Amino acid sequence: KLVVLGSINVDHIIHLKTLPKPGETLMGEEYLLAYGGKGANQAVAAGRFNANVSFLGAVGQDTIGQEILKQFIKDGIDTQWIKMVETKNTGVAMIFVDEQAENVIAIYPGANTEVDEQYIESCRSVLESANYLLMQLEIPLDAIIKAASVAKQNHAKVILNPAPARYLPPALLSNIDIITPNETEAFVLTGVEVIDETSAAAASSVLHEYGIETVLITLGSRGVWQSVNKIGRLVPAFKVKAIDTIAAGDTFNGVFVTELLNDKTPEQAIITAHAAAALTVMRKGAQPAIPWKYEIEQFLNE
Numbered sequence: 526k527l528v529v530l531g532s533i534n535v536d537h538i539i540h541l542k543t544l545p546k547p548g549e550t551l552m553g554e555e556y557l558l559a560y561g562g563k564g565a566n567q568a569v570a571a572g573r574f575n576a577n578v579s580f581l582g583a584v585g586q587d588t589i590g591q592e593i594l595k596q597f598i599k600d601g602i603d604t605q606w607i608k609m610v611e612t613k614n615t616g617v618a619m620i621f622v623d624e625q626a627e628n629v630i631a632i633y634p635g636a637n638t639e640v641d642e643q644y645i646e647s648c649r650s651v652l653e654s655a656n657y658l659l660m661q662l663e664i665p666l667d668a669i670i671k672a673a674s675v676a677k678q679n680h681a682k683v684i685l686n687p688a689p690a691r692y693l694p695p696a697l698l699s700n701i702d703i704i705t706p707n708e709t710e711a712f713v714l715t716g717v718e719v720i721d722e723t724s725a726a727a728a729s730s731v732l733h734e735y736g737i738e739t740v741l742i743t744l745g746s747r748g749v750w751q752s753v754n755k756i757g758r759l760v761p762a763f764k765v766k767a768i769d770t771i772a773a774g775d776t777f778n779g780v781f782v783t784e785l786l787n788d789k790t791p792e793q794a795i796i797t798a799h800a801a802a803a804l805t806v807m808r809k810g811a812q813p814a815i816p817w818k819y820e821i822e823q824f825l826n827e
């Protein structure tokens with residue numbers, strides 16, 4: 526069983542020729558309202574890949590929150606643990622995407638801020654039944670620290686996608702088995718600028734020093750630097766035409782952990798995750814872009 530703990534957001538996405546600068550107003554070419562939030566995206570990627578997945582997180586008691594839960598069920602996610610927050614809205618993200626598929630994002634976390642230690646305590650039984658716990662950093666850190674420690678005590682593997690980037694206490698890092706930063710996040714966590722294989726290996730070493738066994742630094746279109754106990758290699762991504770990289774990392778994480786749950790080797794899991802993420806970058810939005818299992822299998826067979 527997989528438990529994903531994280532954020533739920535509604536994304537308002539405007540596609541523009543160029544990104545607006547401070548003080549500037551630009552007309553967009555296209556608008557999309559789509560469900561997102563890193564936690565939700567990763568759970569959806571896992572659910573559409575047929576994982577046995579429970580989601581821990583919160584929505585507001587607004588209509589959009591209810592709609593998101595209905596969609597989760599269609600995506601194969603167990604929603605029974607999700608908290609309904611009366612006093613706050615479901616989280617919102619405002620996203621701009623330019624013609625190069627580059628994006629800028631501002632988030633109002635809303636109900637996500639109510640995912641606290643007390644809530645994690647109320648979810649103890651599902652955490653205790655997990656084989657894998659997958660988390661990101663769009664919810665309060667106290668909840669993440671607590672969930673990691675409950676999962677570890679029950680011998681689950683803990684995967685952290687440290688996004689958005691922030692400093693993390695060593696006490697949390699020591700409870701992580703697998704960490705999946707992108708280049709920016711790797712820099713914030715290690716102080717090492719990842720520009721090539723040598724620097725990727727150096728950044729990985731810093732993370733291994735905290736006791737983390739597996740480091741996967743995602744490198745966008747270049748793929749991923751995989752480092753297990755200080756032995757590293759580059760696993761290239763699939764070559765596709767990216768139109769919107771929103772949720773690429775999320776798809777990668779959700780599918781990667783599901784393949785581990787399916788007893789695949791990390792090497793096999795990375796290939797499948799690359800295929801899933803390649804499909805995501807060819808489509809717009811977060812959850813609308815996340816592929817189903819049959820699409821990933823078709824892509825790998827082409």
Ligand code: ADP
Pocket residue numbers: 688707708743744745746747748749762763764765767770772773774775777798799800802803806
């Ligand atoms: P994040 O979205 O978290 O910044 P990355 O940009 O590093 O993460 O991308 C995560 C994964 O998504 C990559 O390892 C790769 O599998 C896939 N990916 C991202 N961009 C592309 C691209 N342009 N072409 C193919 N795959 C991509």
